[in-house]
Amino acid sequence: MIELLRKSSMFNRRNLIRAALSLPLVHALPASAARSTSARGAAPDRMARFIAAMPKAEYHVHLEGTLEAEMKFVLARRNGLALPYPDVAAMKASYKYHDLPSFLAIYYDGMKVLLREQDFYDLAYAYLAKAASQNILYTEMFFDPQEHLKRGIAMEAVIGGITRARADAEKRLGIQSQLILCFVRDLSADSAMAALDAALPLKQHLVGVGLDSDEKGNPPNKFAAHFAKARAAGLKVTAHCDLNQEDVLEHLRQAIVDLKVDRIDHGGNILQSPELMALARQRNLFFTVCPSFSGRVRGEGQPIDVVRGMLDQGLNLTINSDDPAYMGSEYLNAVLLSAQQRSGLTERELVRIERNAFNAAWISDERRSHFLGRLDDFARKWGVEA
Numbered sequence: 076m077i078e079l080l081r082k083s084s085m086f087n088r089r090n091l092i093r094a095a096l097s098l099p100l101v102h103a104l105p106a107s108a109a110r111s112t113s114a115r116g117a118a119p120d121r122m123a124r125f126i127a128a129m130p131k132a133e134y135h136v137h138l139e140g141t142l143e144a145e146m147k148f149v150l151a152r153r154n155g156l157a158l159p160y161p162d163v164a165a166m167k168a169s170y171k172y173h174d175l176p177s178f179l180a181i182y183y184d185g186m187k188v189l190l191r192e193q194d195f196y197d198l199a200y201a202y203l204a205k206a207a208s209q210n211i212l213y214t215e216m217f218f219d220p221q222e223h224l225k226r227g228i229a230m231e232a233v234i235g236g237i238t239r240a241r242a243d244a245e246k247r248l249g250i251q252s253q254l255i256l257c258f259v260r261d262l263s264a265d266s267a268m269a270a271l272d273a274a275l276p277l278k279q280h281l282v283g284v285g286l287d288s289d290e291k292g293n294p295p296n297k298f299a300a301h302f303a304k305a306r307a308a309g310l311k312v313t314a315h316c317d318l319n320q321e322d323v324l325e326h327l328r329q330a331i332v333d334l335k336v337d338r339i340d341h342g343g344n345i346l347q348s349p350e351l352m353a354l355a356r357q358r359n360l361f362f363t364v365c366p367s368f369s370g371r372v373r374g375e376g377q378p379i380d381v382v383r384g385m386l387d388q389g390l391n392l393t394i395n396s397d398d399p400a401y402m403g404s405e406y407l408n409a410v411l412l413s414a415q416q417r418s419g420l421t422e423r424e425l426v427r428i429e430r431n432a433f434n435a436a437w438i439s440d441e442r443r444s445h446f447l448g449r450l451d452d453f454a455r456k457w458g459v460e461a
């Protein structure tokens with residue numbers, strides 16, 4: 076695969092991506108989601124072109140959070156479901172949230188159109204095609220199976236559809252990916268264990284388990300047994316520590332110290348704890364930061380910008396899109412461009428962030444060197460010192 080990737084020219088890759096973008100369901104996506112550059116409005120300047128051309132990786136993206144309104148209408152029609160909105164614009168206008176629980180209510184309601192293996196295939200393929208069009212070479216994607224099992228959908232249909240899409244996207248578009256099963260932390264521990272047990276026979280299609288959803292009253296330690304079982308099965312472990320949630324520093328402590336997670340999703344509040352930051356540096360922990368969802372933590376005086384703060388503290392952050400369909404259809408290039416502007420990122424810092432991203436991947440050393448080599452070639456070509 077690595078050899079194949081090296082041999083395939085950009086021209087061929089672009090053609091393949093174009094062909095993929097003309098598949099019916101992907102075609103149903105908004106132009107902003109399918110564009111390969113990220114400039115908003117005016118002709119792309121150097122920074123937008125730099126970000127668009129940079130080889131990238133993404134780790135914090137919820138597949139169900141990439142379910143665009145356009146696709147919801149296509150799937151609802153195909154599955155004979157009625158939607159409570161007359162059109163895409165009305166549906167998008169309903170995406171109004173002010174905190175994590177109000178966001179999650181919209182997100183869980185939206186995924187009810189996903190019923191069959193083909194729906195999960197279409198969802199995953201559409202994200203992977205967009206990611207490939209944005210020069211994302213590699214991604215590890217979250218999914219929330221408990222929400223689907225609850226609606227009577229078999230784990231085989233969920234994982235089967237996503238796995239088939241991953242294989243097709245790699246073959247046609249060159250994008251490589253892996254899958255992370257998330258426990259929905261505000262459902263019961265038993266429900267999470269049932270999901271894990273249903274998924275373990277398919278563990279060859281998973282790289283890890285994660286922990287998402289509403290954090291209030293649902294600390295990482297609630298899932299200690301689940302994480303231990305997943306680890307024993309050879310899976311990696313990560314956990315959301317969403318920004319500014321109740322008890323977030325204790326949640327970070329449990330994740331890092333008690334559960335010894337392999338990665339942290341969000342985690343910006345670590346800037347409020349010198350002890351935890353020292354531990355994270357010592358353990359070379361990676362953080363999957365999503366600046367679109369929330370970019371600041373409360374400091375002692377002024378609020379601290381998470382991206383700038385983590386970079387300046389020498390923490391290993393990566394930048395990710397989280398739930399782009401619910402965040403103005405802003406995929407990774409747009410998220411990086413906004414973060415570059417908001418946090419004053421230099422080209423060198425952007426390369427450092429993507430180097431972190433390839434170093435954060437749960438892949439072999441051989442694959443990692445291949446990706447890092449692509450990033451080094453890019454940096455050299457654009458005159459950016461490593």
Ligand code: ADE
Pocket residue numbers: 137140175182287288289315317368397398
């Ligand atoms: N599920 C989907 N997106 C999420 C987020 N940003 N935080 C927690 N749970 C989520």
Ligand code: ZN
Pocket residue numbers: 135137287315340397
């Ligand atoms: Zn998330």
